[in-house]
């Protein structure tokens with residue numbers, strides 16, 4: 001080949017190389033060019049990759065093949081090219097390199113291989129030319145191949161760079177992909193800001209948070225506008241600080257933004273700013289960062305803060321697990337209970353128990369908790385110092401998603417103060433502030449209760465209005481403080497003068513209302529007089545000795561009213577009458593009551609002297625045996641003959657004597673008279689004659705009674721079996737247990753007992769069995785009507801049968817007719833007494849009866 005031809009070829013080749021962009025195309029082009037130019041059978045352009053030759057382009061018999069295979073470099077002539085880094089030419093090459101299969105396959109005779117080197121002088125490719133016949137590779141040919149070899153080396157390097165680039169970008173793409181997946185999973189968004197360019201790259205998640213569209217341009221301004229105003233300044237300052245080259249460029253910040261849905265959300269940003277240094281000057285060039293949505297976390301934190309704050313309230317809080325072991329308490333718990341957190345945790349709430357509630361209380365509490373999941377109520381607990389205090393407790397069961405209780409939360413407050421205030425309010429609402437006496441509200445309640453009791457038992461009650469006389473004068477002359485002190489003293493006296501069950505109320509000023517349950521006209525008059533006397537005793541206040549009087553109006557249930565209003569009106573009216581009639585006195589509402597009271601007073605006064613003025617007498621009424629009509633006993637009945645009042649019935653004066661306490665001396669006198677008389681009749685030979693003496697309730701309840709009876713019997717010399725004490729059914733049944741004790745005592749002393757007026761009370765059979773009585777006295781009210789009233793017949797016959805079954809005798813009183821006598825005899829009554837045989841008579845007349853004998 002001529003020089004000119006070569007240089008033309010070189011230029012052409014260089015031009016072709018410059019024009020082509022793809023290294024692989026260049027390699028193919030080069031292989032083809034070489035093959036055609038040097039007219040060889042095969043050109044193989046291979047890249048060295050480790051120990052292998054990769055055939056990038058193969059020209060064979062006019063055809064070009066791309067990536068046509070590979071072979072090991074070792075034991076090939078190409079290895080010598082790599083080694084020498086220069087062109088190698090071999091004849092009979094097949095024989096020279098028998099292990100190179102490639103040569104054998106193509107039956108290679110001529111071989112020319114030239115290297116391509118990279119910038120560092122390393123062989124990166126070998127191009128070999130093969131022919132199956134001898135071929136002369138001239139120097140010029142070799143020169144051209146060297147030039148091509150250099151060019152191929154450059155292209156191999158370019159190819160490798162491209163491949164590296166592609167690999168790196170693939171890695172980057174993969175990384176980006178992974179990052180994207182990671183950010184998707186973690187909810188993290190990323191951004192990148194390059195300074196000098198106001199566009200901020202934001203990942204899709206970030207755009208989603210902020211509500212920016214995918215194609216919307218995000219700038220510093222857009223970003224700042226999305227920040228919640230309260231956080232804006234803080235974020236701007238922190239970003240500026242991170243961009244300041246004096247720092248490390250790191251920024252960690254939480255802030256709020258306006259989310260796409262208009263709500264406020266929380267983001268956490270972690271970013272790094274990168275700096276570029278030019279000489280001494282350093283400036284921020286880029287910031288990359290990750291942004292995380294922490295709205296839920298912040299809300300949880302906020303909730304926790306709220307919970308923590310709520311936990312630290314004035315209310316005690318106690319949290320237990322499902323087994324009621326305390327797991328948490330707050331500070332207020334310690335303040336209220338006295339137990340520290342350490343003392344409480346691990347313990348049970350029962351450590352606070354006061355012992356004031358029984359097991360039923362706690363059982364009911366747990367039952368409600370179980371069924372309702374909630375319990376609320378007042379409970380008494382014990383403080384660590386031992387003090388018991390009331391608290392208001394709410395317990396709530398905390399349940400998991402399976403509706404299983406995991407914890408109990410108890411909230412409580414010490415309500416000691418509240419209770420005290422309530423008590424104070426209750427006190428003010430129910431008591432008079434000055435005297436401490438109950439007020440009208442309480443009186444109403446007490447009166448309602450007393451009225452209901454009285455109605456049920458056909459009982460009585462008295463309501464009194466008490467008004468001080470001229471009290472205003474004391475206030476006006478001595479001042480209100482003296483007046484108040486006087487009222488306080490008076491209130492104490494009134495209270496002390498009355499029974500526990502009575503109510504004294506101050507209406508305000510100098511007016512009082514008194515409620516006396518179970519009190520009739522006589523009792524009321526008695527109490528009123530007692531109060532007037534008590535009030536009239538002088539009062540020492542400061543240096544004054546004061547005298548006070550009052551007027552009292554009395555209303556009685558049921559006579560003067562059946563309810564509060566009617567009774568109050570009546571008592572008020574009566575009180576005004578007392579004022580009008582001279583003050584310092586009491587008046588009843590009705591004239592009848594007033595008269596009865598006056599009569600009562602008259603009787604009491606007269607009775608006081610009845611004994612010593614010998615106005616009393618004992619009369620005797622015979623008691624007859626039903627069997628033979630013989631007088632077997634006498635009932636002693638008291639008679640009072642007053643010079644002015646005339647003959648007063650015992651039915652009238654005995655209650656007066658009982659109410660005034662005079663019954664005790666009078667009763668003793670009757671007993672002694674009766675015993676003396678019995679003794680006289682026994683001495684006269686009229687025995688055995690039983691003397692029956694009435695006992696009043698007051699006598700019967702007096703502890704000295706048995707002793708007194710024995711003493712009189714002893715002193716008068718009458719054997720006890722001649723005496724029979726009559727006790728009314730009502731008195732015996734009033735307090736049966738103590739009646740039994742007294743009866744036992746008397747029986748042990750040999751004295752007989754009988755029950756008077758039997759059938760009028762409500763005897764209990766079980767008590768009747770225990771009473772040590774000898775006889776039942778059938779009340780005259782039944783006897784009176786036995787001929788006409790079939791019911792009375794039944795009653796009388798029942799009493800007789802009952803007595804028989806109990807082993808008791810019966811005596812019928814008030815027998816006035818033969819018919820009554822016949823019926824009683826028929827029913828098996830043992831004895832009788834009544835006008836049919838004799839009225840009560842004097843001892844002398846009785847003596848005559850005894851002497852003449854009696855035949856029924």
Ligand SMILES: Nc1nc2c(ncn2[C@@H]2O[C@@H]3COP(=O)(O)O[C@H]4[C@@H](O)[C@H](n5cnc6c(=O)[nH]c(N)nc65)O[C@@H]4COP(=O)(O)O[C@H]3[C@H]2O)c(=O)[nH]1
Pocket residue numbers: 621636637638649650651654667670694695696756757780813814815816833834835836839840
């Ligand atoms: N209509 C009628 N009455 C008859 C007949 N037979 C007797 N009486 C009356 O019935 C009363 C019977 O006495 P009492 O039930 O014990 O009831 C007595 C008794 O509870 C009480 N009493 C009388 N004397 C005494 C006494 O010395 N001490 C006590 N504590 N109470 C006495 O006074 C009550 C009344 O006594 P008296 O007026 O003496 O009334 C007597 C008697 O006179 C009759 O056939 N027809």
